[in-house]
Amino acid sequence: MSTSPLHPRPYQSYVYAYPHKTAYRELSHRPTLREEWAAEPTDALSLYLHIPFCEVRCGFCNLFTRIGAPDELTTRYLDALDRQATAVRDALGDSAPIRFAAAAFGGGTPTFLTAAELDRLCDIAEKRMGAELTSIPLSVEASPSTATADRLAVLANRGTTRLSLGVQSFADDEARAAVRPQRRSDVEAALGRVRDVGIPVLNIDLIYGIDGQTPKSWRHSLDAALAWEPEELYLYPLYVRPLTGLDRRGPHRLGAGTPEATTSPARDAHWDTQRLELYRLGRDHLLAQGYEQVSMRMFRRLGTPVHGAEDYACQTDGMIGLGCGARSYTSRLHYSFDYAVRPGEVRAIIDEYVQTEDFDRAAIGYRVDEVEARRRHLLQSLLQAQGMELADYRERFGCDPVDDFSAELDRFTALGWLDGSAAPARLKLSAEGLAYSDALGPELFSPTVRTRMAEYESK
Structure with a gap:
């Protein structure tokens, strides 16, 4: 596989939001949430x-x-979450209708909370924020060990429509290699409990590129997941990021049979080749088993009713994030709390959060101007398999994305990443473009965001 300037490395950055939180900085003027949402x-x-x-x-x-x-930290955390929700709902005011089209609990692991605490979490969403959880899509993340019957019963009764279970691998040795100690028997038991409570959509997360993983073992995990007929499957490439457990272990072995003495560029190229091979194997296998591809990572079983919000668009609609790791965004400002990975830093931020009484201002964030809004719209639309309707972009911005991003789109065309058959009404990635989503996304970052991310000091 070539990694020349024309053919960049395929695995650079998972773009789940733009701008990334590492581009956020302290806001010199700490605006009130009321003025930002007015x-x-x-x-x-x-x-x-x-x-x-x-x-x-x-x-x-x-x-x-x-x-x-x-020391009852979860209780104190939920107390702070309640205070924050009260402040945010007050900041939204009542001059215009307040309606939530979708909700999600993430982490961390939301099901780390007890059944009673999950009930309280739902109460905060409903009674403080006014979200009607039983009437809108509600997605919750869980791990096999915390997906207990009592917790799942609460989630099902409170309206959860989608449960995402982080399995990663059905092979015990691969789970250990990813520093995720679990047994397949426990995973299967958790999947059974999820099916028993009748949550409409089961999503299973799997990871490819783990040390020692082979095409055969990857196919084994895929088939083990398919045996449960999940409505959704997410296939994630493994990344070794700074300050994580795998990073602290030293140079990653990058697949079976890679010599330890191999130079770093060659080792990286080998790992890229391995992950691309496993991605394509997984993609083709799921497509053959009756799934459709929604994005590079997401696959949905054909015929599954879509439980996502029909009238919410991440490109244009706002988001309220509650909790010290959540982000919120308006059309002009993305904001959050401080971000860290190192355990001591994380503990300090959580400790500060649970002691906070005043949540009515934004402290850390990124101002989104018109140019950044255009980049974000294109990026978050193009990374979906369905692509972007050019008419939607023109209606929102009064201009053409082909003019705004001519250099980038010309490059994507030269790389074979765009599906020419979708023109002229739509910009859409080809199969190869989807495979290279983690290279394509970063190429749309603005110079300012790139600089800020490069200057960010991991902690």
């Missing part, structure tokens, strides 16, 4: 509640989370 449409918002606790930290994880919660 002119924003609030009839189709997304609500995200973040729980920063896990029973164990996986070796690949760089999410904002800590292991365990001593």
Whole structure:
């Protein structure tokens, strides 16, 4: 596989939001949430509640989370979450209708909370924020060890429409290699409990590129997942990010049979080749088994009713994030709390959060101007398999994306990343473009965002 300037490395950055939080900085003028939300449409918002606790930290994880919660920390955290929700709802005001079109609980591991605490979490979303959880799509993340019957029963009764279970691998040795100690028997038991409570959409997360993983073992995990007929499957490439458990272990072995003495560029190229091979194997296998590709990572079983919000668009509608690891965004400002990966730093941020009484201002964030808004719209649309309707972009910005991003789109065309048959009405990635989503996304970052991310000091 070539990694010349024309053919960049395929695995550079998973773009799940833009700008990334490492581009956020302290806001010199700490604006009130009331003034930031005053002119924003609030009839189709997304609500995200973040729980920063896990029973164990996986070796690949760089999410904002800590292991365990001593001294009734979960109670104090939910108290702070309640205070924040009250302040945010007050800031939204009542001059215009406030409606949430979708909700999600993430982390960390939301099911780290007890059944009673999950009930309280739902109460905060409903009674403080006004989100009607039983009437809108509600997605919740879980791990096999915390997906207990009592917790799942609460989630099902409170309206959860989608449960995402982080399995990563059905092979015990691969789970250990990813520093995720679990047994397949426990994973299967958790999947059975999820099916028993009748949550409409089961998503299973799997990872490819783990040390020692082979095409045969990858196919084994895919088939083990397919046996449960999940409505969704997410296939994630393994990344070794700074300050994670795998990073602290030293140079990654990058697949079976790679010599330890191999030079870094050659080792990286070998790993890229391995991950691309496993990605294509997984993609082709799922397509043959009756799934459709929604993005590079997401696959949905054909015929599955879509439980996502029909009237919410991440490109244009606002998001309310509650919790110290959550982000919020209006059309002009993306904001959050401080971000860290190192355990001591994470604990300090959580400790500060639970002691906070005043949540009515934004402290850390990124101002989104018109140019950044155009980049974000294109990026978040193009990374979906369905692509972007050019008419939607023209209607929103009064100009053509082909003119705004001519250099980038010309390069994508030269690389074979765009599906020419979709023109002239739509910009859409080819199969190869989807495979290279983690290279394509970063190429759309603005110079300012690139600089800020490069200057960010990991902590």
